[in-house]
Amino acid sequence: MKIAGGFGASELFQFLRDGEPRTRAELAQLTGLARSTISLRIDELLEHGLVTPVGEAVSTGGRPPAQIALNPGARVVVAADLGATHGRVAITDLSGTVLRSVFEDLVIDNGPEVVLDWLVLTINRLMVECDRPISDLVAVGIGLPGPVEHESGRPTNPPIMPGWDGYDVPAHMRRTFSVPILVDNDVNIMALGERAMGWPDADNIIFVKVSTGIGLGIIGGGVLQRGAQGIAGDIGHVKIPRGAGVVCKCGNEGCLEAIAGSPAIIADLRGIGRDITTVAELVALVKSGDTSAIQAVRQAGRDIGEVLTVCVSIINPSVITIGGALAQAGEHIIAGVREVVYSRSTPFAAEHLSIVQSRAGEMAGVAGASIMAIERALSPEGIEGIGA
Numbered sequence: 143m144k145i146a147g148g149f150g151a152s153e154l155f156q157f158l159r160d161g162e163p164r165t166r167a168e169l170a171q172l173t174g175l176a177r178s179t180i181s182l183r184i185d186e187l188l189e190h191g192l193v194t195p196v197g198e199a200v201s202t203g204g205r206p207p208a209q210i211a212l213n214p215g216a217r218v219v220v221a222a223d224l225g226a227t228h229g230r231v232a233i234t235d236l237s238g239t240v241l242r243s244v245f246e247d248l249v250i251d252n253g254p255e256v257v258l259d260w261l262v263l264t265i266n267r268l269m270v271e272c273d274r275p276i277s278d279l280v281a282v283g284i285g286l287p288g289p290v291e292h293e294s295g296r297p298t299n300p301p302i303m304p305g306w307d308g309y310d311v312p313a314h315m316r317r318t319f320s321v322p323i324l325v326d327n328d329v330n331i332m333a334l335g336e337r338a339m340g341w342p343d344a345d346n347i348i349f350v351k352v353s354t355g356i357g358l359g360i361i362g363g364g365v366l367q368r369g370a371q372g373i374a375g376d377i378g379h380v381k382i383p384r385g386a387g388v389v390c391k392c393g394n395e396g397c398l399e400a401i402a403g404s405p406a407i408i409a410d411l412r413g414i415g416r417d418i419t420t421v422a423e424l425v426a427l428v429k430s431g432d433t434s435a436i437q438a439v440r441q442a443g444r445d446i447g448e449v450l451t452v453c454v455s456i457i458n459p460s461v462i463t464i465g466g467a468l469a470q471a472g473e474h475i476i477a478g479v480r481e482v483v484y485s486r487s488t489p490f491a492a493e494h495l496s497i498v499q500s501r502a503g504e505m506a507g508v509a510g511a512s513i514m515a516i517e518r519a520l521s522p523e524g525i526e527g528i529g530a
């Protein structure tokens with residue numbers, strides 16, 4: 143903690159950002175600052191609308207002390223979850239509550255200029271619909287379907303995103319919005335959202351995204367694990383025995399994605415006469431009870447389970463949660479994962495491990511992008527940027 147002289151409103155705000163109402167006396171006790179200093183700092187935060195007086199604390203007699211709490215509606219952030227073929231964009235308040243959102247087709251292959259210009263237009267439109275001026279926007283969080291160097295916000299060798307390698311995503315967005323722009327891999331933000339919405343008390347979670355690609359978002363010790371280059375959890379191109387001889391789009395043979403990703407499953411089913419081309423059609427076929435489709439999806443679950451068994455030994459999670467478009471196929475894919483992971487893991491690790499469907503579902507990505515943006519917006523630097 144800083145000495146009193148250097149303890150500004152942005153530092154005091156850190157004690158209020160959890161949303162819990164506190165009295166001036168409680169804040170004085172928490173910070174060690176004089177009541178007069180606390181009052182000055184609170185006045186600054188009140189002036190910017192970042193905190194608001196709330197309710198009445200339990201009084202020990204006399205006038206009840208006024209409480210102060212975060213004002214979640216004071217500002218907004220953008221949360222964007224951009225996939226290979228679709229994008230979901232939301233405006234949320236500072237508690238992560240979605241004020242407005244859209245889900246639209248987009249083609250990530252069109253390259254960063256086209257896709258990010260679309261994002262800018264979409265953000266402007268949503269802000270108008272929310273009736274909020276652009277000056278209320280304090281941060282933008284973006285998830286992309288490929289590896290991202292989180293520090294710089296640049297994608298690094300993304301296999302399905304031609305033209306995006308090394309592109310300065312934050313710089314593009316800052317041409318229009320002069321606020322912090324945070325960029326991460328979509329699986330990472332989905333893991334953040336899944337934990338917040340479904341497992342707030344679990345500190346060791348593996349989120350599995352199963353769709354066109356297959357990847358993990360890893361939360362270890364309560365913290366998102368990005369790894370040295372931001373590619374921790376990138377298991378799609380791990381070699382597995384059943385893939386022997388199958389060529390992957392990455393150029394190698396036997397990759398997990400090449401046999402268990404949705405394009406591989408769809409191609410196999412087309413080979414036996416099923417007329418499907420999209421993940422949604424595959425999910426519908428499974429739900430209709432088609433035995434071949436069910437078996438194919440269950441086998442994909444087993445293949446993913448092969449790699450997850452190793453991850454369980456390394457990370458020792460308490461929860462593995464399965465999300466992504468193919469997870470909509472329900473229990474069949476999870477059954478395949480469980481079959482392999484539970485039979486191959488050590489009994490003690492398996493006994494304390496839940497393998498379940500994602501609780502956040504299709505909102506995991508925007509929830510995580512919102513958390514990432516709010517985290518930055520409410521940090522001492524973020525609050526100083528707002529002017530407090």
Ligand SMILES: [Zn+2]
Binds near residue numbers: 378393400
């Ligand atoms: Zn590969």
